[in-house]
Amino acid sequence: MEFFGFACEQNEDKIKIFTLEQGMVELEYEGCDPLGKWFDVSDDEIELHPTYSNKEIEVWEEDGEVFAKVLAIGPNMFCLPKDIKEKYSKVAAWSPLLKYLDDETGIFAGIRGNDVVYVVVKYAPWFNGPSVREQGLFKIQEVFEIEEDRYTAYCRQTPWTLEYMGRTLTQSLKPKPNTIAFNQYQKVDDDGFRIGLCIKSSYPNSGFNQELNPSDGSYKFCSLLFTPDYGIVRYTFPVNKPRMVTRTAEAVYDVDSDFTSIDKRIGQWYTFQVTEARSRTKSKKKTDSPAILHSTARKVASANHPRETVVVDEEVELESSFLFDYNMFETESNRLIKNWYARYKGLSRKSHFWDADLGRVEVYPFISMEIIKSIEKHRETLEPSEAELLQKEAIVVVVRTVVHKNFMMNFKNYPMQGVFTAKKLEKICYLDGGRLIPLEKE
Template sequence: MSLRQKTSDYHAHYGFLCDFDSRNIYLFDCPKRRLNKIPNTYDSRELVLGQYYKAEHTVIEERDVEEKFRRNVKFFTADDHELYADTIAVMPNNRPGLEKFQGKIWSQYLGFLRDPQNKFADTMIGDELGWVTVKYAPDGDTVFEITYVVPGCRVQLDDEELIPTPWSREYTEWVPPQNHPSAFIIRNKHKPLTSKQHFVRHAVCIETNKFNPAYNSKHEGSSERCHNLFALNLGMIRSLKPVKIGAWYQHEVNDNRCWKKGNRDLEQYHAVAACKLFQIEAPLPTKVVFGNVKFEVEFPFDHDILESRENRTTIGWFRRQKGMKKDAHFWNKYLGKVEIYPEEAMEIIQKVEKYRRDLLEPFKSEPVTVVGEVVRHRDSYENNKTYPEFGIFSVQNVIGIKDVKGKMINV
């Protein structure tokens, strides 16, 4: 199945429009059989349910799909607000080894389907392809629910149109790539950004009304003040557009080095400015206290990151704290490298060691999650010059720890 997607458009989404509101649109990606929630940076009056779109920041375009695909899944609306689709579905045979799939209905285009009234099982037998009508009704790990099964209809597809079922040996499930946050960071601060690097999916305003280092009094329209945003891939960047402290944005950037030769030697913070800003939901718990932005972040406890094995034998916490690693940190997919100072590192270790003291083996080695309050690093401007060698944020307060089941531990 091909939907004519361009893999080079890494920040674009493709799919059938299933729903939208003032904040988000919901596109169903049939090749990956998943529903994508995307900030609505478009004119909602022009959106059409069931239409196949390519969606980028502020730009959404109708796209065609291949005929062999369109023959086997057809979206339509009822009452102008409910989305349905006619498609092909199948269920497994009742044979040994397939017990976990019993009662499951699967569409090679829409994934697993809910069938609360057993309409498919009452009409079809295992491994037979049949036509069904489904309604868009996301619930849990399913997105569509069967409302009708065409009686007596058996479908035959050419081999090239068949996709292996989850209960077949040939089936491989699409898994999102697991990239370390550092893989996305632009490290050369003096090199003009490429067109792909002009898009920022998540940025947060961490300071407002600061002096603009790129201000030029001789240049009409140059702004003396600016606001500072942070984005994982770029570090700290300026915004000359109005923004709100603690608010998160999706946006693009302008890079003066890309169009003005005289600016080629400028450092990234002086050359790059956010544009086309659109406020989005905060991906992390975020609050503003006395003008300072604070985030609640969870990260796995890693003793080796905080302290060497030799230092753990030191007697007395006063001396032991002095031996904590000076480069302790963790990585967050929104905040990048977050530094941990010795005092907070010691507090984390104390909580974990107290919790594990009375545990039986092998429970002492079970994973522990740390919940911390993160703030802008006191040396953020200097750190930004070499980010991610140094982090833009640091742990200010250790809120607590969670056990392997995610339960907060009282220690």
């Protein structure tokens, strides 16, 4: 286990270190004056970093107490649905680094909801109630305005915002009627750039026309890119190659060219435009064919994207997440069935969620069953009071997502069927606080 944090408390031969990954961790430590200092913990070793600095948080010790200066934000109750508003009604302030903050003196009460400000907080564990929102480790001491050019976007990914977004993702991410993904027979008329994922590096070109020469823009194979508002887009061959050694010049390694080489395309993110294929004007195909047959990606360039992908057996995989909802998987009457053999038959074959980069993602019954079993088993282990407290808490499900084996067939019916599918259940946790729910394996 590895984590990084700062010391908040010392008791004889032990210190308590606050970490972003693990929260508060207690460790043995024989050194002197650790308070307010940063430590790197790896396995059983602990290393002091006396000169560490981080522009997102300033930590110091004063008269035996630990203080920190961070950005914080409070909820705007006027913009939240009633049930979310009630859930977060007792929240004064929240910090992406220190989580919920106590406003014991009421100094934060004058800050408008959703405004980001600097706060100085003191390490002073507090408890105002049983929920994760009614307890914390730091109390607000001072409030300051921030600089106009200060980056604050990461502070706005608050628990209440994420919960609201999770509920409305289907409405916001489902392709709109004016997009090619919704109606693949619309005219391709696009001047803008978009970001997409390469899902296949070399795949039979559905738009190949054997009557044309490759010089006219028709090739037997192509790469496939996916972007939610266009769906699958062909990225045709040939590609640029790094310059080779000649008698008159040394080889020049071209990073951009390397990223667009065929064998390295899959799993990469690209920016591109979608335009009518060059072969379109010379082809005898009907004009009412779907866009994938007469449009291609142009001006393709590698893109920096924060979402990590891995390639396993020439298939791209990445994590996706969604909020748990019983109604996504089964009817209320099916939920009452005790026997899982019979209950499994009633699980929906059309369960899915919407992902900002992958569009519709299918969730088949074998994954649905594992999700439901894990959550129900967890709830059975809770004390009645805790079960009641957590009953309305939002739960996040994380799955390993892959390209559907019948993705081309599904794409013909997109967005009624997804190009991607959940392959494996990775993690289940509560949205607020991140408490893990053990997975129930067969």
